[in-house]
Amino acid sequence: MPMSNPIDNAYEILDRITDGFFAVDEKWSFTYVNSEATRLLFRDRDDLVGRNIWEEFPxxxxxxxxxxxxxxIREQTSVMFDAFFPPLKKWFDVRVYPSVTGLSVFFQDITHQRIVLCHKEQHYKSLFEQNPDAVFSFDLEGKYLTVNPAMKQLLGYSEEEFLQQSFIPFVSAEDVEQTIAYYQKAASGITQRYQxxxxxxxxxxxxxxxxxxxIIVNDEVVGVYGVAKDITDRYLEQDELRKTKERLESFVRNNADxxxxxxxxxxxLEINPAFETMFGWSADSVIGKKLPIIPDFLKDSIQKLHERVKTGTSFMGLETIRERRDGSLIHVSATLSPILDFDGNVIGLTGICRDISSRKIAEETLxxxxxxxESFMENNVDSILIFNLDKEVVQVNIAFENTFGWTKEEILGVHLYDLPFxxxxxxxxxxxxVEKDQQTPILGLETVRYRKDGAILDVAFSKFPVYDxxxxxxxxxxxxxxxxxWKKSQFMLQNSEKLTVAGQLAAGIAHEIRNPITVIKGFIYLMKSGFGDKEEYFNIMSSECERIEQILTELLVLAKPHPSKVEPRDIRLIMMQTITLLHTQAIMNNVEIVTEFQQGVPVAYCDENQMKQVFINFMKNAIEAMQKGGKLIIQIKQTDDEKIMVRFIDEGTGIPKEFLSKMGQPFHTTKEKGTGLGFMVSKKIIENHSGEVHIESEWNKGTTLEIRLPVIKGAVEASAKLRC
Known part of the structure; x- marks a missing residue:
């Protein structure tokens, strides 16, 4: 059997393989084309062998x-690549092996795979590009290789600003160290998730x-993919939730209730420290047990409240009683509320209570x-009215009805300026x-009011602000x-005091009148005898008669009752008229009266007759205090605080300290036959003129008595006090 040709065997093998195959020589002519290659290229083998590849496929x-x-060919190295050939509309996977005589080329039709891969690539690209989360990749040095649009939107940088940079500049300084550690673990092949x-x-x-x-290629980590989801809102919500939880826990833990x-x-389930302090129960002793603070006599009613709270009802400001561990009871203001789950179902109850025992005691006291x-007001013998800020009467007592004759119903709600009395x-x-100063109290201002029947009443008016x-x-x-x-009795007392003073002055006045009468009688005798110049006698007699008339006039003014008449008067003139009355008594007691009057002293609103009564009383006291004679200095001047000061300075025996504090009280006097009423009446008269009386005295050295009266521009109040 003849042996086969190795080349023929090789070609037979190449014809059987599933890959397309062809070979070209160094002149780029086809030397062989297998069956699969002819099928893929849609060309016969005989049409290709011996022809130039670039001429057949230009x-x-x-x-x-x-x-x-x-x-x-150039590098004598094998190459592999994928390429698309438009005339055939196919993708080929190509492997090329060079030799000294040409090339051997294996190729496969990968059009279907390529289409599938392209779809996958489009899918992955769409997933990458359209992903709402930031997607990116790093190389092993931590530098960005790719970033998707969501990544650019997340941090505000462009793609160019990301690429070829490390991720480190884009991480907060405090998180850099831990972020690098997570990246290194991912680069070692272990997926990491962190915030x-x-x-x-x-x-x-x-x-x-x-x-x-x-990123693993051929079992080797070549980079790291990353996906970042923006959780800022969720983080802030969680952070706010955490803070709210902490605040609530702090509120519960540190609440005084x-x-x-x-x-x-x-x-x-839970109690706070204030519960332990208020009721004496520790958390360990009550958690898991029934609430121990409800007294037995309230358990039924509280149970009913709890049942209503379980239906979703809340109770606020419930004033009730709770029991401490030692058995004592305390008044509390409680709030009961349901605890709801996320679906709105009641899963428990919470209670808050505040110890109001001290407040309840204060309320009871109030x-x-x-x-x-109210009892004081209703049973007070003085008439009392309460006004609101709108100057309307809001309360009247019974004494007002009895005194003035109007009923409460007739007066309540009436404006101050419409009051009929x-x-x-x-x-x-x-x-x-009232409009000048509503908050300054007024005490004992003497004025007048009408009764319902038209009668006029003298009243002492006092006003006090009321505060909430x-x-x-x-x-x-x-x-x-x-x-x-009382005014009538005071008037009678003043008149009595006037008569007493007049009586005490009688001796001195009689002596004062006897002298001019003796002169007159002598001149009448001379005139009968025909001696001297009768015209001169008449002038002297007329002068002495005027002297008698002046003395008697002043005496009658003092003794005769007069209604109060408050008018602008010169205090210096009144004083000189008073000195005229007491001049004789001063001489008889070896007392010299010295006047020191300041020029330009303003006038004052006063009752002239009452003021003379005061001056007579104080001068008479000074004269009588100087039993061995002496000097009485009378000063009148205007003070820095715009008041008129009248000062009597004597050289008498003085007043003991124990009597000074009682001056002005009836029947307190240093005189053997005195009653003390004179000074009391005089002091009252000055006070009714809105004035003040001050006494300074030293035993055996004399007394200084000082009167201060308001000048005319401040005397309106005095006018109201002195009006009858």
Whole structure:
């Protein structure tokens, strides 16, 4: 049997393989084409063998086939590549093996696989490009290789700004170290998931959830894939939720009110420290047990409340009683609320209570005081009215009805300026006083009011501001004391004192009158005898008669009752008229009266007759105090605070200290036959003129008595006090 040709055997084998195969010589002419190659190229073997490959397939010159084949020849190295051949609309997987005589080329039709792969690539590309999460890849040095649009949108950088840069500049400084550690583990083949803060181009932080996965090719890690999800909103929500949880826990833990939580079986789940302090129960002793703070007599009612809370009802400001561990009871203000799950179902109850025992005690005390004040007001003998800030009467007592005759119903709600018992002639004056200063109290201002029957009453008017619980003025109260009878007694007392003074002056005045009468009698005798110049006698006698008339006039003014008449008067003139009356008594007691009057002293509103009574009383006291004679200095001047000062300075025996504090009280006097009423009446007169009386005295050295009166521009109040 003849042996077969090895070349023929080789060609037979090549014809049987599933890959297309052809061979070309060094001149690029086909030397062999197998059956699969003719099928794939749609050409007969006889049409190709011996022909130039580039002439038969000129389209390949512009394709990868030409470059790769020449490379294999040039470098004498095998090459493998995929390429698309447009004339045949096919993709080929090509392997080229060079030799010194040409090339051997194996190729397969991979069009279907390529289409499938292309679809996969499109899918992966779409997944990469359209992914809402940031997708990127690094090389083993941590430099970006690819970034998708979501990555650019996430941090605000362009693709060019990412590529070939390390990820480190895009991570917050505080997270760099841990991020590098996660990357290194991924680069070692272990998938990592973590959260970090990335740095946006505008400098803000972006919180991201990152997954790093190794890129493995041929069992070798060649890079790292990354997927980053923006969790900034979720992080901030979680952070706010965490902070809210911490605040709530702090609120419960540090709240001064007792707080507890119970389940639907009413077992205690949690209590705060204030609960332990308020009720004396520790957390360990109550958790898991029934709430121990409800007293037995309230358990049924509280159970009903709990059942209603379990239906979703809340109760706020419930004032009730709770029991401490030691058995004592305390008043509390409680709030009961349901605890809901995310579906709105009630899963428990919470309670908050505040110890209001001290407040309840204060309320009871306040109620008691209120009742006392109401009783005081209703049973007070003085008339009391309460006004609000709108100047309307809001409360009147019984004494007002009894004194003035109007009922409460007739007065309540009436405006101050419409009240029927205020005389019209003083309404404007009182309005000015009220509008000027509503908060300054007025004490004992003497004025007049009308009764319902038209009678005029003398009253002592007092006004006090009324304040609310916060210390803000809420109105004012007015007290009217009927002093009509007292005024009459005072008037009688003043007249009595006048008569007493007049009687005491009688001796001195009689002596003063006797002297001019003796002179007159002597001149009459001379005139009868025909001696001397009768015209001169008449002048002297006329002068002495005027002297007598002046003395008697002043005496009558003092002794005769007069209605109060408040007018502008010169205090210096009144003083000189008073000195005229007491001049003789001063001489008889060897007392020299020295006047020191300042020029330009303004006038004052006063009752001239009452003022003379005061001056006589004080001068008479000074004269009588100087039993061995001496000097009485009378000073009148205007002070720096725009008041008129009248000062009496004597050299008498003085007043002991124990008597000074009682001056002005009836029947307290240093005189053997005195009553003390003179000084009391005089002091009252000055005070009714809105003035002040001060005494300074030293035993055996003398006394200084000082009167201060308002000048005319401040005397309106004095006018109201002195009006009858």
């Amino acid at each position: 389209e390949a010159v512009e394709l990868a086939f030409y470059d790769q084949y020449h490379r294999a 970090t803060k990335a740095v946006h181009k505008n400098g803000s932080f972006v919180y991201v959830d990152v997954t790093n996965m190794p 007792a707080i507890w939580v119970i389940d639907l079986e009413e077992r205690v 109620k008691a005081k209120t009742k006392q004040l 205020i005389p019209p002639e003083i309404l404007a004056e009182e309005r000015r006083a 619980a916060e210390g803000k003025m809420d109105g004012w109260s007015v007290i009217l004391r009927d002093i009509t009878e």
